[in-house]
Amino acid sequence: MTSQLLHAGHIDHVAGFGELRAGLQRVFGPMSPQALSSEIFGLYAGFCSFTPVFGGIVGDCLLGQKRAVLVGGVMMAAGHFLMAFEAPFLLALVLLMLGCGLLKGNISAQVGNLYGRADRRRMDAFQLFYMAANVGVFTAPLICGTLGEKVGWHWGFGAAGVGMLISLAIYLSGYENMPADTLRARGDQRAAAARLTGRDVPTLLAMGVLLVVVALFWVANGEVLNVYMIWARAHLNLQIGSHTLPVTWLQSVSAIVGITLAPVLIRLWTAQARREREPSALGKMVMGCGLAAAAYALLALAVVATGAGTVPLMWALGFHLIIQTAYLCVYPIGMALFSRAAPRAINSLMIGVYFLSVFAGSLLVGWVGQFYEKMSVATFWLLHTGAAGAAGLIILVLWKPLSHALTNREAPASLEVAA
Numbered sequence: 001m002t003s004q005l006l007h008a009g010h011i012d013h014v015a016g017f018g019e020l021r022a023g024l025q026r027v028f029g030p031m032s033p034q035a036l037s038s039e040i041f042g043l044y045a046g047f048c049s050f051t052p053v054f055g056g057i058v059g060d061c062l063l064g065q066k067r068a069v070l071v072g073g074v075m076m077a078a079g080h081f082l083m084a085f086e087a088p089f090l091l092a093l094v095l096l097m098l099g100c101g102l103l104k105g106n107i108s109a110q111v112g113n114l115y116g117r118a119d120r121r122r123m124d125a126f127q128l129f130y131m132a133a134n135v136g137v138f139t140a141p142l143i144c145g146t147l148g149e150k151v152g153w154h155w156g157f158g159a160a161g162v163g164m165l166i167s168l169a170i171y172l173s174g175y176e177n178m179p180a181d182t183l184r185a186r187g188d189q190r191a192a193a194a195r196l197t198g199r200d201v202p203t204l205l206a207m208g209v210l211l212v213v214v215a216l217f218w219v220a221n222g223e224v225l226n227v228y229m230i231w232a233r234a235h236l237n238l239q240i241g242s243h244t245l246p247v248t249w250l251q252s253v254s255a256i257v258g259i260t261l262a263p264v265l266i267r268l269w270t271a272q273a274r275r276e277r278e279p280s281a282l283g284k285m286v287m288g289c290g291l292a293a294a295a296y297a298l299l300a301l302a303v304v305a306t307g308a309g310t311v312p313l314m315w316a317l318g319f320h321l322i323i324q325t326a327y328l329c330v331y332p333i334g335m336a337l338f339s340r341a342a343p344r345a346i347n348s349l350m351i352g353v354y355f356l357s358v359f360a361g362s363l364l365v366g367w368v369g370q371f372y373e374k375m376s377v378a379t380f381w382l383l384h385t386g387a388a389g390a391a392g393l394i395i396l397v398l399w400k401p402l403s404h405a406l407t408n409r410e411a412p413a414s415l416e417v418a419a
Contacts, residue, residue, distance in 0.1 A: 001037035002230060004153055005086065013086040020090065028370070034230060035370045041226050042366015044093050049358035051101025056352030059106040064181030066110070072102025073168045080161035084154040105352035112339030112351070113179035120273060122340055123281065124266045126332040131262035136163075138255030145248025200343045206405035207341065207350065209398060210334060211357040213285065216391035217330050218361025219368060220292040220384045224254065224323060227369045231377065235303075237310045253317060257324035265328055281337045282395055282402060288329030289392030293385045295322035300381040326388070341406045 004010055011017060024039055025031055031039065059068040079095035082088040111129050115122040140160065148156030229247055232238070238245040272278040279287070302315035335354060342350035364387075372380055395402065 001040065002034060003149075005089065006033045006037060010086055014089045015087050016090050031370070032373065034373060038226055038369030038372075039366045042222075042362050042364070042369065044097065045222060045225070045365065046359045046362035047097045048100040049104075049355035049362060051097050052105035052352035052355040053101075053349070054352070055101035055103070056105040056109070056346075056349040058102060059109065059181075060346065060349055065106040065113075066175065066178055066181055068102045068106040069110070069171065070168070072099040072104075072106070073164060073171065075099030076103065077161050077164035077168065080157055080164055083157035084161070101352075104355060105349075108335060108354075109339065109351045110179050112336070120278075123333060123336040124270065126336040126339070127262045127266050127328065130328070130332045131259055134255040134258035134262070136255075138252045138259060141246070141248040141251040141255075145251070146246055149246045149248060202401075202405040203341055203343070206402050207338060207353070209394065209402060210285075210337070211353070211360070213289070213391045213394050214330065214334050214354070214357035215360040215364070216387045216394075217289055217292060217326075218358050219364045219387040220296055221323065221327055221331070222358075222362050222365035223369070223384055224320075225251070226365050227372045227380075230372070232316065235311050235377075236316055237313050240313075250316065250320065253320045254324045254327075257321050258328060261325055261328055280403065281333050282399065282406075284329045284333045286392045286395050288326040288333070289388050289395070291322050291326035291329065292388035293392070295319050295326060296381045296384040296388065298322065300378040300385070303378045303381065337406060 005014065020040075021031075021036065024036065028035075028039065055068060055072065059065045062068075063071065075095050076099035079092045079099060082092035082095065108126075108129070111125055112122060114125060140163070143163075144156040144159045146156075147159055229250070232250055233247045236247075238247065269278050269284075296319075298315065299319050302311050302319075306312075334357075335351070338350055338354045368383065371383070375383075
């Protein structure tokens with residue numbers, strides 16, 4: 001958007017864009033192209049994490065998780081191919097948001113359904129799941145980003161569509177090995193037995209608190225995809241010898257960290273579990289929030305240390321190392337915690353609800369991004385330090401009630417397994 005779409009000669013081709021811009025400016029006032037792109041990004045990223053709530057309902061009650069994933073994947077492939085053209089840009093975003101809603105929550109629920117509720121390997125599985133996602137995060141900027149910046153954005157989005165079709169083919173090849181859908185016919189006695197009870201209320205309230213925690217954390221994590229990229233293009237030294245790195249390659253740096261560190265953390269936590277010294281899920285999330293706060297403090301320090309000069313690439317590499325480690329300690333751990341603690345009757349729905357934290361966080365990312373042009377850069381990064389720090393502080397203050405409500409479900413789960 002900032003490189004091409006919002007410029008003269010392009011923006012007029014986008015169907016419905018004038019109405020969208022007028023609507024946003026009625027809410028937020030006059031907006032520069034950077035502020036407008038930031039707000040659109042926030043809305044898009046947010047609704048990609050809001051629609052899984054409804055996708056979870058569809059998976060639980062109508063299609064089942066497996067078919068919901070397939071339909072969502074097809075919609076996302078169509079959205080990526082439409083992004084190769086300027087006119088259907090907004091329609092493409094809608095298809096991507098709806099397709100993501102069907103895919104994200106239901107495929108995450110399938111990961112959780114591979115394990116019993118008391119099985120600690122569930123958290124390791126989600127780490128592996130997101131490590132695999134990081135393979136895509138690594139390759140996408142190298143392929144789609146390079147095509148977009150060096151050849152044309154249309155080619156980059158077209159390549160994303162091809163990648164989505166390949167992923168659908170892989171999913172279909174292992175379709176029969178996926179966990180059975182939890183969709184049940186009406187009158188099924190097991191469905192009746194899985195209704196919500198008063199005992200589920202404390203757990204649901206604790207999960208609501210975690211939504212706030214992850215939303216605040218996402219203000220820090222989501223900014224890496226938004227204003228950070230604009231700042232990096234303008235202020236980061238991307239020169240290596242005679243070659244200038246495409247700014248999109250910075251996302252591959254985060255992915256490399258994720259791919260490398262995920263198995264390390266799994267081995268570390270597994271070894272600690274054998275000695276009964278593994279940190280709890282809440283403890284891991286607190287550590288992640290602290291790391292995210294430190295990552296943005298490092299960015300602020302880099303800006304202050306270099307003054308008005310260009311920031312050396314090593315500062316950014318340190319930032320990506322810390323923020324991606326923080327992500328591994330918060331997001332997949334929280335997802336596994338939701339998958340384990342959610343009442344069985346609404347498991348896919350609650351996985352979708354987990355994405356509401358990212359929805360709220362992404363909306364905040366879009367809104368906060370508008371302040372990039374209104375405050376000093378160091379202050380802007382410290383704002384994100386405060387958001388991540390507040391997330392960790394909430395867990396620490398409410399540690400005892402959260403621990404009790406979220407671990408209280410393990411006892412009946414073990415009885416189910418024994419039965």
